[in-house]
Amino acid sequence: MxxxxxxxxxxxxxxxxxxxxxxxEWDAFTSWAQTADLPAAAPFAVEDLGPPVPRPRQxxxxxxxxxxxxxxxxxxxxxxxxxxxxxxxxxLTGPVTEVVLPDGGHTDWEVELVAVIGRxxxxxxxxxxxxHVAGLTAGQDLSERAGQLAGPSPQFSLAKSLxxxxxxxxxxxxxxxxxxxxxxxxxCSINGEQMQxxxxxxxxxxxxxxxxRSPASSRCCLxxxxxxxxxxx
Amino acid sequence: MxxxxxxxxxxxxxxxxxxxxxxxEWDAFTSWAQTADLPAAAPFAVEDLGPPVPRPRQxxxxxxxxxxxxxxxxxxxxxxxxxxxxxxxxxLTGPVTEVVLPDGGHTDWEVELVAVIGRxxxxxxxxxxxxHVAGLTAGQDLSERAGQLAGPSPQFSLAKSLxxxxxxxxxxxxxxxxxxxxxxxxxCSINGEQMQxxxxxxxxxxxxxxxxRSPASSRCCLxxxxxxxxxxx
Numbered sequence: 277m278x279x280x281x282x283x284x285x286x287x288x289x290x291x292x293x294x295x296x297x298x299x300x301e302w303d304a305f306t307s308w309a310q311t312a313d314l315p316a317a318a319p320f321a322v323e324d325l326g327p328p329v330p331r332p333r334q335x336x337x338x339x340x341x342x343x344x345x346x347x348x349x350x351x352x353x354x355x356x357x358x359x360x361x362x363x364x365x366x367x368l369t370g371p372v373t374e375v376v377l378p379d380g381g382h383t384d385w386e387v388e389l390v391a392v393i394g395r396x397x398x399x400x401x402x403x404x405x406x407x408h409v410a411g412l413t414a415g416q417d418l419s420e421r422a423g424q425l426a427g428p429s430p431q432f433s434l435a436k437s438l439x440x441x442x443x444x445x446x447x448x449x450x451x452x453x454x455x456x457x458x459x460x461x462x463x464c465s466i467n468g469e470q471m472q473x474x475x476x477x478x479x480x481x482x483x484x485x486x487x488x489r490s491p492a493s494s495r496c497c498l499x500x501x502x503x504x505x506x507x508x509x
Numbered sequence: 510m511x512x513x514x515x516x517x518x519x520x521x522x523x524x525x526x527x528x529x530x531x532x533x534e535w536d537a538f539t540s541w542a543q544t545a546d547l548p549a550a551a552p553f554a555v556e557d558l559g560p561p562v563p564r565p566r567q568x569x570x571x572x573x574x575x576x577x578x579x580x581x582x583x584x585x586x587x588x589x590x591x592x593x594x595x596x597x598x599x600x601l602t603g604p605v606t607e608v609v610l611p612d613g614g615h616t617d618w619e620v621e622l623v624a625v626i627g628r629x630x631x632x633x634x635x636x637x638x639x640x641h642v643a644g645l646t647a648g649q650d651l652s653e654r655a656g657q658l659a660g661p662s663p664q665f666s667l668a669k670s671l672x673x674x675x676x677x678x679x680x681x682x683x684x685x686x687x688x689x690x691x692x693x694x695x696x697c698s699i700n701g702e703q704m705q706x707x708x709x710x711x712x713x714x715x716x717x718x719x720x721x722r723s724p725a726s727s728r729c730c731l732x733x734x735x736x737x738x739x740x741x742x
Binding site for chain 2 (some may be wrong): 333334336339358360361362364365366393427429430431432433434
């Protein structure tokens with residue numbers, strides 16, 4: 277009798293390539309892409325896209341990271357990124373998705389800059405940190421605030437990881453393709469009304485500083501940095 | 510010009526099978542195992558074993574979960590598992606490992622019961638929850654306490670996920686092979702001195718209750734339940 281097959285398989289159905297697989301060979305992929313004779317582009321609908329990084333090894337997110345909001349609200353801006361939380365990989369979706377809001381009305385939103393680490397990045401200097409970033413994309417940090425703050429020592433991750441609570445995408449932009457990778461606009465609208473707008477130059481901790489906190493094997497992790505320049509209320 | 514290969518590959522080197530792959534076909538595996546004509550056992554050294562689940566989709570851990578300790582210390586035992594934190598997958602190792610302790614001497618330890626979810630387990634009833642458990646193993650929840658409690662809203666995950674901070678194993682035991690899966694001894698010794706000893710019947714939240722909190726895609730996640738019956742000091 278033979279054991280069932282245990283060979284690894286791409287996660288996507290049919291013959292579609294698995295976007296996750298490319299991050300394990302990122303350097304080879306980018307050098308190929310520079311000279312590749314690419315076929316004509318095929319049309320696609322954005323709502324058919326999944327997350328650009330479907331199964332990152334880690335997601336870590338830096339909280340209390342918006343200097344404008346800190347100034348307005350009287351919070352002291354921390355000296356180092358102390359509030360580092362995670363969202364669970366199971367909550368990641370593409371950019372167009374349906375989310376079932378939990379009962380009670382406590383669900384909140386925050387636009388995020390999402391950096392995808394393409395190279396192992398342990399103990400990287402700030403000057404070298406951008407060289408480890410495969411690309412940037414946008415994300416939403418949905419949170420069920422009642423659960424996030426419940427209990428004797430509130431841990432954020434579960435209430436930020438309900439099904440669909442991590443939309444990302446639609447695609448990855450290489451830092452090389454940006455005029456100024458340290459000054460990007462981030463905005464969030466709800467039903468046509470703009471709720472947030474800010475620029476990443478106002479982040480307290482931008483992309484490079486996370487590298488100092490990066491744990492062992494952070495290749496293909498997501499780092500999200502919120503820029504909440506115009507908070508509600 | 511051809512793109513670089515992006516096919517999925519087992520994570521382990523050479524021809525060794527990838528233990529992770531079996532969890533995607535857990536039912537097929539267990540029914541095969543019941544009648545398989547297994548070859549003669551081969552000797553191995555425990556220190557050569559990696560983690561029984563090298564790349565779980567999630568790790569979630571239930572804190573404040575030891576009724577004896579709560580009674581001793583005067584803490585109120587919570588009504589529901591409110592302190593749910595995570596350890597990052599990158600910190601998982603096999604049972605025999607070397608860990609570089611961070612400077613400052615704040616590293617602490619706690620023995621854990623680790624349950625591996627073998628079937629999708631969203632909104633499972635408590636009565637059915639054990640049927641979703643592929644197996645149990647032991648784990649250590651190493652924590653760097655200063656980092657764990659730092660900042661304005663301490664988030665545990667990073668300080669519990671430094672390199673090597675999640676030893677697990679040596680192997681998975683099927684709940685069917687246990688006389689009483691709800692009453693297991695857990696103990697922890699340091700340099701021959703027993704620091705913890707307890708039984709899982711004293712867990713406030715044992716294996717079944719996690720199922721109510723289980724997020725969307727929790728197949729192949731780890732759930733750890735601490736039993737700290739004899740705390741230090």
